[in-house]
Amino acid sequence: MKPPVTVQGYRSQRVRAEYGRFSPGGILWRRFRHGWLGAAWRFALLLGRLGTRILDLVLAASTLLVLAPLILPIAVLSRVSGHPVLAREPRVGRWGVIFELLEFDSTDGPGQLLGRLHLQHLAALWNVIRGDMSVVGPRACRPEELDLRQWAARKRSNVRPGMVSPWWLRQRANIDFGSELDVDLEYVDRQSVRGDLGIAVRALPAILYGSGSATWPYQVDVLGVPIRNLTMEEALAYILLGAESEAPRQLSFVNTDCVNKAQSDPAYAACLRACDVVLADGIGIRIAGKLLRQEIRQNVNGTDLFPLLCRRLQDRDAGLFLLGARPGVAELVRDWVERNYPGAKVKGLHHGYFGPEEQPAVIEEIRQSGAQILLVAFGSPRQDLWIAEHRGKLGAGIAMGVGGLFDFYSGRIPRAPQWLRELSLEWIYRLWQEPSRMWKRYLLGNLVFLARVMWSILRRRNPAVSAEQ
Numbered sequence: 001m002k003p004p005v006t007v008q009g010y011r012s013q014r015v016r017a018e019y020g021r022f023s024p025g026g027i028l029w030r031r032f033r034h035g036w037l038g039a040a041w042r043f044a045l046l047l048g049r050l051g052t053r054i055l056d057l058v059l060a061a062s063t064l065l066v067l068a069p070l071i072l073p074i075a076v077l078s079r080v081s082g083h084p085v086l087a088r089e090p091r092v093g094r095w096g097v098i099f100e101l102l103e104f105d106s107t108d109g110p111g112q113l114l115g116r117l118h119l120q121h122l123a124a125l126w127n128v129i130r131g132d133m134s135v136v137g138p139r140a141c142r143p144e145e146l147d148l149r150q151w152a153a154r155k156r157s158n159v160r161p162g163m164v165s166p167w168w169l170r171q172r173a174n175i176d177f178g179s180e181l182d183v184d185l186e187y188v189d190r191q192s193v194r195g196d197l198g199i200a201v202r203a204l205p206a207i208l209y210g211s212g213s214a215t216w217p218y219q220v221d222v223l224g225v226p227i228r229n230l231t232m233e234e235a236l237a238y239i240l241l242g243a244e245s246e247a248p249r250q251l252s253f254v255n256t257d258c259v260n261k262a263q264s265d266p267a268y269a270a271c272l273r274a275c276d277v278v279l280a281d282g283i284g285i286r287i288a289g290k291l292l293r294q295e296i297r298q299n300v301n302g303t304d305l306f307p308l309l310c311r312r313l314q315d316r317d318a319g320l321f322l323l324g325a326r327p328g329v330a331e332l333v334r335d336w337v338e339r340n341y342p343g344a345k346v347k348g349l350h351h352g353y354f355g356p357e358e359q360p361a362v363i364e365e366i367r368q369s370g371a372q373i374l375l376v377a378f379g380s381p382r383q384d385l386w387i388a389e390h391r392g393k394l395g396a397g398i399a400m401g402v403g404g405l406f407d408f409y410s411g412r413i414p415r416a417p418q419w420l421r422e423l424s425l426e427w428i429y430r431l432w433q434e435p436s437r438m439w440k441r442y443l444l445g446n447l448v449f450l451a452r453v454m455w456s457i458l459r460r461r462n463p464a465v466s467a468e469q
């Protein structure tokens with residue numbers, strides 16, 4: 001027997017249609033669709049779309065005009081020397097229409113110069129002018145990547161694909177970005193001219209600091225601190241592997257403040273040199289890499305890594321121990337993990353305000369918990385020195401110092417808004433939050449750090465300078 005059709009359960013299409021047509025909600029909707037309010041709404045939508053198109057045309061045309069003196073001679077030279085100027089690839093456009101994505105051919109001939117300057121993708125600006133693409137929008141997918149029978153893929157195709165995608169931007173800034181489709185759907189829902197302009201502006205530093213060299217140094221020496229040149233993904237893989245390690249490993253995240261401290265604290269400097277892996281935290285270290293001509297691939301800081309790590313731990317046995325911060329804070333972080341990543345296990349926790357007499361008991365608690373990954377949040381350099389001293393007794397495969405991480409995820413200290421993090425300017429927010437404590441670290445410290453890096457470059461170029469010392 002067929003189940004009864006109920007109005008409340010909206011079991012059948014027919015009932016839903018009837019209910020929609022005659023219910024008060026349905027009547028309101030029809031009024032909206034045919035009334036002046038609906039017309040105003042549609043007009044606003046149209047204006048929004050027009051605004052996006054105007055923004056696209058202005059941005060694309062002005063960039064092409066600025067770069068024309070460079071691009072045109074190369075294109076002419078390629079043509080004259082018989083090399084192809086453009087490469088074309090099929091991509092899925094708005095509403096699933098296939099178009100040809102243009103790229104300057106940088107495989108051979110004069111076009112190689114454009115490749116070296118990472119300008120080959122700029123040919124897509126012509127796609128923008130033609131209306132195939134927008135400056136900002138979901139990535140232009142290959143036809144085989146997108147199954148348009150799925151509603152999510154169709155919804156994603158409601159807007160033009162973009163040269164800069166919000167997902168790419170979040171990925172560059174190492175923000176917990178979820179799947180590409182999630183980010184794209186969120187973008188389609190919220191798309192606006194102002195939002196697009198914001199993304200385009202925020203993408204600029206990401207492009208300028210973007211993937212530069214093809215051969216990355218394995219390790220970059222920043223003022224005596226050996227920074228391992230890993231990406232966020234590689235760092236995660238290293239931690240997960242380390243969790244199972246027999247010989248306990250130590251990992252540190254260093255920012256400009258840590259490098260400054262290591263200059264005047266030999267014990268801390270030695271501890272960082274003895275660490276298994278030291279990772280680059282923040283834009284300052286990346287700028288130092290640029291100045292030293294040893295490009296650092298990504299900003300890999302503990303706070304951004306934490307949610308990605310929890311996600312990976314959801315289907316693994318390895319568990320976390322949270323050591324540090326004020327009493328009650330680690331408990332809130334555990335609640336946060338349980339709420340957001342239900343499968344990830346926090347096997348134990350302890351605050352960071354214990355005296356030397358309690359230390360053996362705390363170490364035993366960590367050992368007994370069976371946690372394979374230990375996060376220590378005492379602030380640097382104390383956390384790193386503490387791990388170095390006790391790492392053989394902790395039972396964890398890997399231990400890392402994470403500074404103020406617990407304060408952020410417990411909600412005790414709010415994190416900078418996403419747009420500031422995308423610009424790698426979280427430090428400005430921290431300065432604004434605690435100016436009396438942070439001015440020395442950021443305003444003075446960053447200047448001192450840069451001066452030290454410049455000085456080390458000068459000494460390297462001119463050994464006479466160091467001989468005078």
Ligand code: UDP
Pocket residue numbers: 324325326351352353377378379380402403404405406407
């Ligand atoms: N902390 C601690 N024990 C102490 C001193 C500090 O657990 O004896 C904690 C403090 O509550 C804070 C963290 O260490 O959660 C230091 O955060 P901060 O942002 O200063 O770390 P940094 O970024 O300097 O490494």
